[in-house]
Amino acid sequence: MIPMRRWILLFFILFGVRCSMAANVQCNIENERIYCTYYLDRSDNQNGKNVEFHWVSPDSPDDDRVRHFQIPARHGSVYDYRFLPGRAKGVWHVKVIDLDTNETVETTFDINTTDDSMFEED
Secondary structure, rough: OOOOOHHHHHHHHHHHHHHHHOOOEEEEEEEEEEEEEEEOOOHHOOOEEEEEEEEOOOOOOOHEEEEEEEEEOOEEEEEEEOOOOOOOEEEEEEEEEOOOOOEEEEEEEEEEEEEEEEEOOO
């Protein structure tokens, strides 16, 4: 018979492995761009997936955006990006919807400075 402590440890190991395989979205700001990448377990993508990125501005609905992507079978990620200059300051909300299962993953990121120099003419 297995002691109770080992059952608890086994449960947390199995639960932790399953949680790490769940889809997620991560955003990074670098080189005047905001990159948001949707990651999923390749084994959950045997036939390809259709997803939508929803960018929600903290300030103006005119800056919101929805983009549709097809992820090829057995691929594990897709990304969308936006230029940083001209974006509203504040906390942005990014949501990715798996259109095949209707599952949603979300994240936020903060823009605390903007530099419009990219759009200035010399």
